Amino acid sequence: MMDTWLKAHLEKARTIAVLGAHKDPNRPAHYVPRYLFERGYRILSVNPRFAGEELFGERVVGSLLDLQEPVDILDVFRPGEALMTHLKEILALRPGLVWLQSGIRNPAFEERVREAGIPLVVDRCLMVEHRRLFPAS
Template sequence: MTEASDSQILDILQQVRTIALVGASEETSRPSHEVMHYLQQQGYRVIPVNPRLAGQLLLGETVCADLESLPVAVDMADLFLAVQRTDAVIDQAIAMKIPVLWLQIGVINHQGADRARHAGMKVVMDRCPKMEIPRLIHRG
C-alpha cells in the first residue's frame, strides 16, 4: 500500500478534466454537493452518480444511476460512499478502466485501493480535492 505523494496528487488534479462523483447529493449542506460545486468552479466537468437521483438535474448535470450509465468517459471516479459500499463501485471503475480512483476523507478501503492500483489506476485515499486544490495549486 502506497500513499499518493503531493506531486502525484498535483499531477492528477492537473490532468483530470471529467469526474464522476459517486454519492452526489441534492442537499446543499452535504459535503458531496459542496465538493461538486467547487470542482465545477475550478473548471472540471463533474457528473453526479446516485441511483436515487438518476435522471434528475444536479448543478446543471444529469445524475447517472451508476458508472456504467455515464454519458462520456471520465478521468476520475470520486467516491463519497460508506466504506462498505465502495467495493462494487471500485470494481466497476476497474472494469471501465477509469484512470483515477479518489476516495474521500474517511473513505478508507485498502483492499479496494490495492485492486485499483494492480489494475493500473492511480489512487488517492482519505483526501478531498476541495482541500488539495487550494493547498497544491493555489498556493500563496
C-alpha cells in the same frame, strides 16, 4: 513527489465523476463537487436516488455503467464497507484516478484498484487538496 503527482493529475483532468453525489448543499458530496465545478471541471454525478435530475449542469445517472465517456477522476463519497459493491463498475470505467474522500478506507478495495493499475488517493478531501495545491484559484 506526492504533491507534484497530485497537481499534475488535477491540471490535466477535465471530467470528474462523483459517486454518491448529493443534492443537499450542506453535504460534502454536494459542496466538494460544486467547488470543483466552479473551478471549471465537468462534473458527472452518480447516485441512483437522484437519477434523471440535474446537478452541476448535467443529468445525474444511477450507475457508473451509465456514464458514456471517459472519466479523468472518480471522486468517491461512499462508505468504505460499500466500496466492493462498486469495484466491477469502477474497473470497467477505468478512470484516470480513483479518489476516496476523507474518512473512506477499504484495504481490500484499495488493493484491487491498485492491482488493476488505476492510481488511487485514499482518505483525503479533493477540495482541500485542490485549494492547497492551487491557492490562487
